[in-house]
Amino acid sequence: MGTYIKDITDREVDFAKWYTDIVKKADLVDYSNVKGSMIIRPYAYAIWENIVSILDKEFKRLGHENVQMPMFIPESLLNIEKEHVEGFAPEVAWVTYGGNEKLEERMCVRPTSETLFCDHFKKIIKSYRDLPVLYNQWCTIVRWEKTTRPFLRSREILWQEGHTMHATAEEAKNETLRMLKVYEDFQRNYLAMPVIVGKKTDKEKFAGAEETYTIEAMMWDGVALQNGTSHYFGTHFAKAFGIEFLDKDNKLKTPYQTSWGSTTRMIGGLIMTHGDDRGLVLPPKIAPTKVMIIPIGKVDTELEQVKETLANAGITYKVDLADKTPGYKFAEAEIKGYPIRIELGRRDLDNGFTTIVRRDTLEKIQVHDLKEIANIINETMDKMQHEMYERAEVRRNSMIYTAKSYDEFKDIAMNKSGFIKINWCGDVACENKIKEDTGMKSRCIIKENTSDVCCVCGKTSKYEIYFGRQY
Amino acid sequence: MGTYIKDITDREVDFAKWYTDIVKKADLVDYSNVKGSMIIRPYAYAIWENIVSILDKEFKRLGHENVQMPMFIPESLLNIEKEHVEGFAPEVAWVTYGGNEKLEERMCVRPTSETLFCDHFKKIIKSYRDLPVLYNQWCTIVRWEKTTRPFLRSREILWQEGHTMHATAEEAKNETLRMLKVYEDFQRNYLAMPVIVGKKTDKEKFAGAEETYTIEAMMWDGVALQNGTSHYFGTHFAKAFGIEFLDKDNKLKTPYQTSWGSTTRMIGGLIMTHGDDRGLVLPPKIAPTKVMIIPIGKVDTELEQVKETLANAGITYKVDLADKTPGYKFAEAEIKGYPIRIELGRRDLDNGFTTIVRRDTLEKIQVHDLKEIANIINETMDKMQHEMYERAEVRRNSMIYTAKSYDEFKDIAMNKSGFIKINWCGDVACENKIKEDTGMKSRCIIKENTSDVCCVCGKTSKYEIYFGRQY
The missing domain is CATH 3.40.50.800 (Anticodon-binding domain)
Known part of the structure; x- marks a missing residue:
């Protein structure tokens, strides 16, 4: 195999090291002088361009329009929705000087743009005729993470964020699930990645959202990668920002909102789903050079x-x-x-x-x-595209376990890699207990049920839910 | 014409007001809560997407690859090239806090990325086999401008920046001019905008560049719009960053560098070249909806x-x-x-x-x-595409004047709108005098000559050069 190959750590030996070896040796990334920020090199950027081009076409086919919001959010604007700011404040980068002058109000570099979109929506939405508003933007966001890994967790992230407003809750909920389906189909059909689709618990949902849906992929090592999320906001932000429209019945109403996003993290997912000891393996449909x-x-x-x-x-x-x-x-x-x-x-x-x-x-x-x-x-x-998906799915399924008792849960959590499916009462105490005892976080709720008992506390269960370790 | 039309100020009455009317009424831009930053609405963003798609295809055809650099530049990195930092320091936005922690070293939001590219080039360029490096990135930059106008001068700008490294000065100079030609052709063939192509004076060139070339368009009101620039850096940055390569002759050499950029400002140029009292007029080749x-x-x-x-x-x-x-x-x-x-x-x-x-x-x-x-x-x-160019060119030409004496120059500058062509000794004192007396800045040198006299001081002239007011 030659010395060149030898430089890649075996997956079985040290998966984390294997990952960074691939990222460097396949010329995907260079570490920059800016801690936690990466340089996306031509080969990785070409993969991203393919992802963008396919998703963007699909968004447009569904009626979404692209826009561009400012990258800065004044502190007062971020503060308008309470849960939202509490979720993001600890991890934003603050601009305090413009040239040599101290700013009267500091601004953060957007960690996400709900507040900016709402501020704009307030101006452009007047009547039911203006709805739905179906917007998306491709841009960069910043989250001041302590520990970073290329593509998976970095301070600067390339992504798209869809933001939509609807006349009714039903329509907004449909949009939330419609875009989740777009992500799911894209992952399956292009990235050859099977995903579990479900709803986040209240503890794990997006700051300010009423409901957060997710697609959860499993990497080769059994660890979860949340690879796309879609949020239903109800009227939380709209009310906070005072957005109203005159409906057909001549009454002022508050519109219902969604947002949904996917990022360069998908490239990390590609690497860790399909790569092997010789390097990267790209599904043909997403490979820039076939x-x-x-x-x-x-x-x-x-x-x-x-x-x-x-x-x-x-x-x-x-x-x-x-x-x-x-x-x-x-x-x-x-x-x-x-x-x-x-x-x-x-x-x-x-x-x-x-x-x-x-x-x-x-x-x-x-x-x-x-x-x-x-x-x-x-x-x-x-054939390869198809078989890569099949292989990933077989491996993924072989690492999904079901635990009926908490002892069984802990036993699996200690001795196996992968996801564990359980029944859960819905109480955050049980969710926290699992986290404390095993390090596993809830991935997503896949079913509502009442006919069983919670794996942790033994009380009546409300949900069927996956737990796993995560990137 | 109806009341709707009446809301657009006549071009002849107040061109600046006309411009902002068009920008608002054609749904191109919404002003944001962030002073000096604009929201690019779907219609304008679709124009930008067309511009991006055409230019990007051309860059790739010429062998350029897209990459993505971090948006933050640590202060020490910006400081490495002196002229460069002096040029940009007064107009950068500084990030000083990450979450709740004060940063050890503050970082600016990139006003341009020469320093980041050089830092990366140092790592990836080792041998003549690695050259040329032909990179481009599409991204957002920030310049903390005091006075802003949508598309023309804003704190946040969408642009592309090409950055290339070459084994020889000749090759780098050719690249500088090759990309200038790409801009010129694009403006003519797609935006239907005639441009004057030339070299900036030392006073007006890019901070850190050896030579800056420009394409200068003239707007309907006779004011100049610098609509794309291409820079030859020689080895200034490369030496400052210690970039070297082993050449064919087995000697360590310093590579030669270029950069070139164009921005959303082109949309402003489209508006002010072709728009009329009824609104925007888009050349068919760039219109998102025909x-x-x-x-x-x-x-x-x-x-x-x-x-x-x-x-x-x-x-x-x-x-x-x-x-x-x-x-x-x-x-x-x-x-x-x-x-x-x-x-x-x-x-x-x-x-x-x-x-x-x-x-x-x-x-x-x-x-x-x-x-x-x-x-x-x-x-x-x-036919329309062709005639729009012709009409813009006729109008532009009708507003180009030649001044043989400084009295004549001042007379034209006071009484006419447009560009003034003169012979110039090359002394910055004469350039400054024109600026002080008339507010006109040098646009570009179009010819080297010695057979005439400087319009200002009467000494031997070196250059044929355009002056004009600018956006």
Whole structure:
């Protein structure tokens, strides 16, 4: 495998170290001089651009419009909704000087933009004719985290935040769930990541929200990654900001609100769901470059033919012409996780074939007619996309446990990685007890039920809920 | 014209007021609670998305890769290049607290990212094989301006900044001019804006640059808008940051650097170049919505036919179905500057035609066969795009003056709007004198010459240069 590969720590040995190795060696990130902020390098940014492009198209298809809010929030504006400011105040960055002058009122760099949107909504919403307002913005937010990890938890985050206002609670609730479904489908269909969909407990919900829904992915090591959230606000913010509209019945009413967001964290999820000991493995549908061509020997004519065939089929590719050994180039292509590598070798060609290699399984496929190479690659990538999802789901399911008693819960929590499904009374005391005893947090409620008993206290249970450790 | 239109101040009466009227009434911007920051509303953001999409494609075609740098710059990092920090320090926003803790070192919100890129370049550039590095980022920057105007001068700006490193000075200089040409072509071909291309004087160049090139547009009122700049840095930053590479000859060398940027200011340029007393006029190639269809009477069948025809031809459109009079809708479509409006009226249809109206000239064109409407609209938009450029150029040229003596210069400066072309000795004293006497700043040097005399001091002139007032 060569020394290059050896530099990646084995997943089984130290998953955290493996992760940072991948992030560095696949040229995804460079650490910056600014603690907790990362430099997103071209390869990772190209993945992000693909994510943005697919999600943005879907948002627009559903009628959302993009806008851009200021990045600064005056302290007084942040203070308007109490739960919200209490949730965010400990982790915001404060601007106190503009040039050489001290500001009369300090401003935070937005940790999220509900307050800014509400301030704007108050001005543009007058009548039922103005509703629904379906807005989204792509921007950067800042959360002053103590401990940071590239993509997973950083002080600066690239994300999108949708903010919508509706005439009725029902419509806003539908929007909350509709956008959650967009995230779920995107993760499944593009990132090849299975997710558990559910509702956060009151303890874990977003600061200021009435209900927070989440998609919870499980990483290779059994740890949860909250990979997208959708919030129903009811009229909390609208009332605090005095937003009203004249309804069809000529009465002034308060509109109902949602917000929903997803971030560059999804790139972290991709790495930790699909990566292996050789490097990154990218699902074909999200990979910026689908194919790496590695010419071996004198293959100029065939190289031109392959390039033209791929270009005509709309398959993105790169050619590795560096002055390095084929083995080294194979290893590099594996680290970067290009879905397909073409080993375009003189000797193989003389023997009547060319080899393509699937990144996920490392399966080698012989192509006997170069004219067919694009078709075979497309078929292989479709299969790969599908199988990557299946594999992730099988692994995820093998790490989901059900605990009927609290002893059983603690036993699983101590000895296994993964999620634990339990019945729960809904009392925050039981939720806190689990956290204190095992370090596990509630992931999401997936079902309301009353026919069982709480795994912790033994009283009547209200919910079926997942617990797990989290990134 | 109806009361709606009357709310726009006449251009001739008060151009500044006219501008802010357009910005508000075309729903481009909302003023935010954050002084000097604006909310970019969906219609303006869609224009920006078009600008981004076209420029980004061109950057990528030329080999540039997108990255994302942190938004914060630690003070010590900003301080590394002296001229640079002196240029920017008075207008940066300082973050001093993270959560409740005072930062050990304050950080500014990036006013531009040369220092961040250099810090990164130092780590990734080792050998001539790593060069050139051709990077770009789309992001937000902050400049703590005292006086602000939407799009033209604001505290927060959406922009792109290209940052490149090259093995030789020649290559870097070529890159500087190549990207300047990209801006020039984009302004001409998409924004229908003629620009003067040249070099900034030492007084007006970018803080830390060796040479700054600019594209200078002239607005309807004769005032200049610097609408894109491209900088050659030589090795100033590279030396300050200790960036070196091992060249082919096995010697350590310092690479040569460029940066170039364009911003949401271009939207301001569009407004002030093409807008008229009825509202915004958007060049077809940059308009997010090409056609507004206004149905009059019972025209359901024909409306479906037109929508399908436009959709099949890839022409973006909207339909105004609001409960308002046709006249009101015409006025609204004019304020928004949609290139084409279709008046789809029952009476006209019964008489065998449909009317389309060009926004720039308000020319009405009868379409006698609805099947032809997409073709006619495409032809009309091509013509419109071309003629909008021509008209802007004619107007611009009519406001360019040449002054041979300083008395003549002052006379023109006092009595006319526009640019004044002069010969100049190159001495900053003469440049300053013009500024003090007339308020005009140098726009750009367009030619080096020695065969004439300086318009101000009468000594031998070095340059042919434009002066003008600026936004």
